[in-house]
Amino acid sequence: MTALWITNVRLEKGFICENEQITGTSTEICHLKIEDGKIAEISQVAPDSNENQLDAKQKLVLPSLRDMHIHIDKTYYGGPWKACTPITNGIFTRLEEEKELLPKLLPTAQERAEKMIELYLKNGHTHIRTHCNVDPVIGLKNLEATVNALKKYEDVLTYDIVAFPQHGLLRSGSVQLIRDAMKNGATLVGGVDPATVDRNIEKSLHTIFEIAAEHNKGVDIHLHDPNSLGAFTFERMADYTKEAGMAGRATISHGIALADLSGEALAEMAAILKEQEIDVTTTIPINRTTIPVPALDRYGIPVSVGHDSITDHWSPFGTGNTIQKLGTLAERFRMIDEYSLSSVLKFATGGITPLNKAGERVWPKVGDDATMMLVDAACSAEAIARRAPVESLFFKGNKVESKRTELNIINS
Secondary structure, eight states: OOOEEEEEEEEEEEEEEETTEEEEEEEEEEEEEEETTEEEEEESSOOOTTSOEEEOTTOEEEEOEEEEEEOTTSOOTTSOOOOOOOOSSTHHHHHHHHHHHHHHHGGGHHHHHHHHHHHHHHTTEEEEEEEEEOBTTTBTHHHHHHHHHHHTTTTTOEEEEEEEOTTOTTTTTOHHHHHHHTTTTOOEEEEEOTTTTTSOHHHHHHHHHHHHHHHTOEEEEEEOOOHHHHHHHHHHHHHHHHHTTOTTSEEEEEOGGGGGOOHHHHHHHHHHHHHTTOEEEEOOOSSSOOOOHHHHHHTTOOEEEOOBOSSSSSOSOOOOOHHHHHHHHHHHTTOOSHHHHHHGGGGGTTSOOSBOTTSOBOSSOTTSBOOEEEESSSSHHHHHHTTOOEEEEEETTEEOOOSSSOOOOOOO
16 A cells, blocks of 8 residues: 655654643654554654655644444434424423424435435444434334444444433333344444333343343443432442443433532442443533533543534534634533643543643644644634534545535524
């Protein structure tokens, strides 16, 4: 494979300190040699003119992004504008809507999913974890559309597909459907509110983990229940994770009850989750108390952000712009100094930042996958604070281009 030089990239070099405080980030202009999808060389000497080159024009290179919670199978994106209807019965309002809505959306499900994937690529993502409805309303049809859409983009991103019993694993009698989904492209077993939706915490969790064990897959469970009910569900989920030997393979999505914990109670819960290496995803909601992301991070709980929806019957507000969402996270928790702003990046990169806390460059390194994005910013901190635009995206050394002739943005 012919080597490619990405020239004139801006790399973070270290932190600038004044009076024992980090006040800035130093950078340098380098040239990256890409071979076989890897970074083969990082040089400050420009390559010969006869080498294959792409000029980055001094844009900042950062790790590409990961959206760890989205539903690309049911969306209005790519179609005509439609706002949400008022909620009259909590989550069950939306579940009733889906009985009519999902069959109506099915003919365009793959096309709309592809348009969402294109939006994510445009915004610097090379990994998507999508939840996909599997229920008696739609069977495996949404899963088929989702698998087909993602397979089309396997050369530019990686992905997880969560078999998601949106209407309740037990409540809707979806157990066999979820088992079938695990044989037809799903990579994780999902669930939703074992207490308020399934009305049986033990049976719901037992079944989720049983299916996961049968297929040697992980789990990712929507948990919206607040306060002590939510906290108890976390504890039981951790117990089932331990019993199944699935440490490091379980995710709590949303985890609303974490926002109701503080002090010793939060520390104790974090210890329970950390023991089983359970990670958490959040949308950084601003219409309710946000889970304590910085505190969870200090306790060693991996936290990732996701958009959940990009204009659908649940919410009209998604953008697919994760840098923007990271900026919201920083604002919410008053992370305004150079180090705090730069550290926010890890919540969308699987924990990767260019510099470690000591200011040493830990990314990129020779041998790393050449999967990265170029942004119009002087450093990570500015990229987050100023919501820097993504200029280019690379996946294993190849520049990512659209697979569609057009990208239709929803009317607004």
